[in-house]
Amino acid sequence: MAAAPKRPPLPAILLANDLLDGDVVFAASDGGEIVWSRDPAAARIAHDEEGAARLEAFAAAELAGNRVVDAYLVDVAIEDGRPVPRHFREKFKTLGPSNRPDLGKQAGEGLSRTA
Template sequence: MAAAPKRVPLPAILLANDLLDGDVVFAVTDANGQLAWTRDPALALVASDDPAAESLEAFAAAELAGNRVVDAYLVDVAMETGQPVPRHFRERFKTLGPSNRPDLGKQAGDGISAGQRV
């Protein structure tokens, strides 16, 4: 019997890349209570227990199968000032945007407004 794949430590968020434009997107609960995607990492839905993480993994599988996103996976986060911040450099880097132009991308606030959804 094969062991189940190891899950990242909780709390965690789900991130992926939008299939059409390649931008990093984060799972969020929309106004109707359904899982959806946002480009704003501050709005990412945080899974604090196994059932919530399993729900995000099921959403990821459906979105991958529907060819809406690629490279969807859970990322362990720390809560800083009430917002989830990835613990690892690679994922933290993905939340910011181009590193060579701090005046562009998410770190400059380009294209992100509270509540913006994909």
């Protein structure tokens, strides 16, 4: 029997890459349903094991439906009510083109420049 994959510390959010355009997407809430959003500030935050399991089930369905790739939970800190990834790789993915601060999420399409 295979061991269950290690889950990151909570709180956590779910991120993935959209299969059609490759953009980073975040699991968010829309009227109680889980949907994908390009806005990292809108990410649904799992504060407990039940919330994390719900996000993992959503990820499994979306992976099986070929809508996203590389879906995984990311541990976050909550800063000013927004989830901010604790690790560089995921924090970088919330911003956008690193060489063009006037484009991408850091230009106002998601996280603010100070995040």
